[in-house]
Amino acid sequence: MMRVWLPCVPLVAAVLAISPAVAEERSINLLDDALIEGGSELFQMNCAVGYCHGSEGRSARGPALRDREWAARDLYRITHDGLSGTSMPAWKSVLSTEEIWAVTAYIMTLARNPVEAANALVSIEADAEGPRELTGAAKHGEELFFDLTRERRCGLCHRLGDKGTAVGPNLAVVAGEKTAEDLKRDIRQPGKLRAFGFELTEVSTRDGEVIRGVLADQSPAGVKIYDTSVLPPVLRTVPARALRRVRARNGRSPMPEGWESVYSDAEIGAIVAFLMAM
Numbered sequence: 326m327m328r329v330w331l332p333c334v335p336l337v338a339a340v341l342a343i344s345p346a347v348a349e350e351r352s353i354n355l356l357d358d359a360l361i362e363g364g365s366e367l368f369q370m371n372c373a374v375g376y377c378h379g380s381e382g383r384s385a386r387g388p389a390l391r392d393r394e395w396a397a398r399d400l401y402r403i404t405h406d407g408l409s410g411t412s413m414p415a416w417k418s419v420l421s422t423e424e425i426w427a428v429t430a431y432i433m434t435l436a437r438n439p440v441e442a443a444n445a446l447v448s449i450e451a452d453a454e455g456p457r458e459l460t461g462a463a464k465h466g467e468e469l470f471f472d473l474t475r476e477r478r479c480g481l482c483h484r485l486g487d488k489g490t491a492v493g494p495n496l497a498v499v500a501g502e503k504t505a506e507d508l509k510r511d512i513r514q515p516g517k518l519r520a521f522g523f524e525l526t527e528v529s530t531r532d533g534e535v536i537r538g539v540l541a542d543q544s545p546a547g548v549k550i551y552d553t554s555v556l557p558p559v560l561r562t563v564p565a566r567a568l569r570r571v572r573a574r575n576g577r578s579p580m581p582e583g584w585e586s587v588y589s590d591a592e593i594g595a596i597v598a599f600l601m602a603m
């Protein structure tokens with residue numbers, strides 16, 4: 326099944342008034358009525374529009390947000406960073422940290438597991454903008470991840486911060502949901518990965534070419550696919566008139582195997598420390 330979401334065009338974002346006291350404490354109460362009200366307005370203006378999440382989160386072309394189980398911090402991260410490879414954009418350049426938390430607070434009121442009073446207070450310190458200072462293994466891991474002297478490197482397909490290319494999933498979001506052991510296993514056995522929206526896809530053209538990789542966009546005009554059979558992956562555009570078929574290759578992953586011949590065990594450990602610190 327192919328997802329065809331229309332891109333969510335950010336409309337003008339409302340400016341949410343946050344009282345200075347809240348901003349100084351750098352924590353937010355997800356059950357605060359004014360916050361939820363502000364979040365609801367932001368949601369109607371930015372997220373319900375067009376064909377995205379629908380009014381009150383009842384799906385349109387994007388996934389329904391209502392009646393699902395969410396962890397507030399995951400919602401915050403996905404909204405903040407977007408989901409690479411899908412039409413869900415990153416909102417961090419459009420909405421402030423406080424505004425994204427307001428939208429999160431509102432969506433949590435629609436969730437199957439609403440916020441409980443005991444967990445309502447979230448610290449937004451960790452979300453403060455500005456580059457994070459990495460130290461030790463995590464810093465070394467960052468260098469290895471983007472190491473230009475290696476022909477094969479993670480940064481060719483994964484984007485973190487303002488570096489790398491977004492062919493594969495946003496690992497800052499992924500790392501928040503996984504343990505260091507999970508991440509090591511992912512790197513050692515990418516063949517077992519099934520990240521939603523990043524399945525291996527095969528695009529066949531009318532003149533007999535077959536391109537394998539990650540689908541970047543599909544519309545009546547044609548498809549865009551990252552060809553991952555070459556490194557760095559190349560973004561190819563196939564117009565509808567040249568297109569024969571698009572087919573998911575279930576059971577195989579576009580992330581290459583064999584990283585143990587590129588990075589030593591200790592280096593993979595450092596890369597994982599870097600991902601965990603993001």
Ligand code: HEC
Nearest residue numbers: 478479481482493494499511518519520523553578579580
């Ligand atoms: C050729 C592009 C490419 C390169 C290079 C690459 N990856 Fe990936 N990676 C992907 C794709 C595509 C996926 C999603 C795969 C799937 O679900 O089948 C993925 C998935 C992952 C996941 C799991 C994400 C999830 O949603 O569960 C992790 C962790 C990961 N990569 C880490 C790395 C690290 C670390 C490196 C370097 C050692 C690396 N990748 C190199 C393309 C790449």
